Amino acid sequence: MPMKTTKIMHHLQCISPIDNSVYVERALAGEVEIRVVLDRASKAQKAWRRTPLNERIAIVERAVEIFAVKKERLGRELCWMMGRPIRYAGGEINGFMDRAQTMAQLATEALADIQLPEKPGFTRFIRREPLGVSLVIAPWNYPYLTAVNAVVPALLSGNAVILKHSAQTPLCAERMVEIFREAGLPYGVFQFLHLNHAYTQRLACAGEIQHVAFTGSVGAGANLERTVAGRFIQVGLELGGKDPAYVRADADISQAVAAVVDGAYFNSGQSCCGIERAYVHEDIFSEFISQTVDLLRDYRLGRPDQVETTLGPLVRAEAADRVRAQVDEAIAEGAKVHLDVSEFPMDKRGTQYMAPQLLTRVRHHMRVMREETFGPVLGVQKVHDDGEALEFMNNSPFGLTAAIFTRDEDVAMEMGGYLEAGTVFLNRCDYLDPELAWTGVKQSGRGCTLSKIGFENLTRPKSFHFKHDG
Template sequence: MTETLRIISPVDGSVYAERRYATDAEAAAAVDRAETAQKAWRQTPLAERQRILTDALERFLGERESIAEELAWLMGRPIDQGGGEVGGFEERARYMIDAAPEALADVDPGEKPGFRRYIRREPVGVVFAIAPWNFPYMTAVNSIWPALAAGNTVILKHAKQTAVCGERLMRVLTEAGLPEGVFQALHLDHDVAAGVMQHRAVRMVCFTGSVRGGQAVQRAIAEGGGFAGTGLELGGKDPAYVRSDADLASTVAGVADGAFFNSGQSCCSLERVYVHQSIYDEFVERLTAEVRQLTLGDPLDSGTTLGPVVNTAAAEFVRGQVTDAVAAGAKALLDPADFPANRADTPYLAPQVLVDVNHSMRAMTEETFGPLVGVMPVKSDAEAIELMNDSPFGLTASIWTRDAEAADAIGQHLDTGTVFMNRCDYLDPALAWSGVKDTGRGCTLSVVGYEHLTRPKSFHLKVD
């Protein structure tokens, strides 16, 4: 009997939705349909592909309210913040649609007498996208919209917790006129998903998730004997450095938002902050006051600013990091009792700020993915750089200062995919989104993001 996928809401522990997992045969048939559909889709003029993707986007935008409510039930995000995901989806989709003509244009290597030469960007074929639960729409659009714009067909597997989100994307694309088989959202368990990766027609796997998940993706492809490419956005432990010249009011607000928005459940959430010792005490006092103003509660309540984390296990993991840090000498500055909704053995978890921390503690080295941040004083830019780089991850880093030249100079020394100044936890679709070290490989967004979704094909024509 086929296993059933059950989505348990963190709001109240109820079953939000149930779906049947696809079988190996059904998944293989879906890849075959995608392969067949891609032959015609790649010949569809780019302008028509852009029109369909824009139409689907507009339909998606018209469902903003239902999307916000859906996200509250699925992963606990406060309903008043759900519209932000729709806005982020729109910004990324529009940019990638508009960037397609430039990204897909022929490359001219220059004149050579007697020859006509150019490099064409051709679609790779069938793309398998695996999207996470924490930003189910904004992460999915990073690969789906440009992959389709480039002439690929796409199969999407969403994380179990947000599996129904793929159904919405499939519906709006179908309503916009996307041909059958060009985009398919499937409910797959891990074993069947591995089989999809190993199908000869799948030429690219775009995965956002854990380090262990990224390793499993690469292992499955290798064991299948194929050579599908991979784009992997994996874990993070993103740092911030607050220099002595930072504007404290705006910096505290930005750091608090970067650490606690979406209950800290973002790949690029701030999880560790290094503050120049001359302003350390004032920064910590202000940050603690800022976080104390958060309202933990039912995400369907408009007054809630901090919802539950995705499940009880995630909450207990964060509590464990705090307990271990305090046992090792750290100090927790917030009393969970000040957040009445905080309850053990539930996903409702109070935010926490830790001081007197160091890099021997899990809270400063291990990805938290929850409403917790550690703060350390530093004596200099050089010490801050050393500590920011002391991590197996490298997604983003932020520098809070009035000196743009100093931020640029510090950024040159950081092992990270993105360097921010006076902001954090944001993806500019015009810039490449990438990571280093255990954060993964590959790139999404920007014109550069089209490169792994296409392959170069050279034309070398001898003419009279």
């Protein structure tokens, strides 16, 4: 990676969606800083890979304990950086701790040598070796939960990690590195860099980088693949989603409504695996809509730093305007809205504060039913049977998760076999179990994080084939 001596003087600004104030400002790293971090990571990783696994696990477990102590502060920063209501902000820290702890528990078995059947005169086994230096590029919408999926397994596997976080959530990268250092992680094994897009791409091309984990848009993921093409390194991509839910006629309607609404509107709909479209059997359609509207009217749109708020702003006014444009277009094409935005006084066009909305009379060709929305909007379409629902659910360029609500587990299992999704839920949605593989199909990405399988993407196999003398 060629390096010049010119230093980048541009700055990063985190504009809080609460009041558009500058919450964090940092200098962006340039070529000199990148080279220093790469050299440090490469040297530190050589010692870290030889550190016994039980010591690596112990450091992760100590880091989890420190996160618990600092949860309130971290949650408050999260609220101001990306707009998560303060009443929910600590939940992300709990999720971070759960995933980190689970990966620490899985590491011993996941990273153990693979023993083969005994063969006279030979010793044979497969060892999992770390890749080297991992670059983790994390987004703002779940800044701790998305980062932990790659950072902790990479560290446990013996890799060094460089974390490049979103400009919207720079403190998350800083706090993670600080806490792991406080937990005893050797200097240089885990570092962060605040970078612009151009230098992020250059970093991904550095010879020291042997793994990239990226969470973000389909377009950005495609650009990253083109950037590292020909380097033959591991690249994990978690990209967009347009996750569907199907509510069968035999479902517990109240339970389905509660789950779908939470899955669609939590975090103001800014979730890769949130429910963005729902298909409801015609026999229960009217009741489902009625209960959904009643539940949505209980939401409180407001400043996320106020404890009574249950629905915060979108990350930026431009993001809210894009969501509103989808809704306006759907209405123009015949969709029906079910909520009067005047019931939510904070909703104002041209701002990041947007009321929740429910749409019916939608059709599958509408953008709101086929393109990622990433906002507090749900389109609900009536279906006649399981076959029609399955056809609609699969008719998407995305495939991260899909949810079925029914009392008939056999039917759900059969449908799940045909669903084109990385995770199939029954009677729940928008949840990540760290013992299960987190993966997507189609434009939702490739690769796998979490579970024991996730470690395979952070290690390379080395075979040992020893023939004994005599």
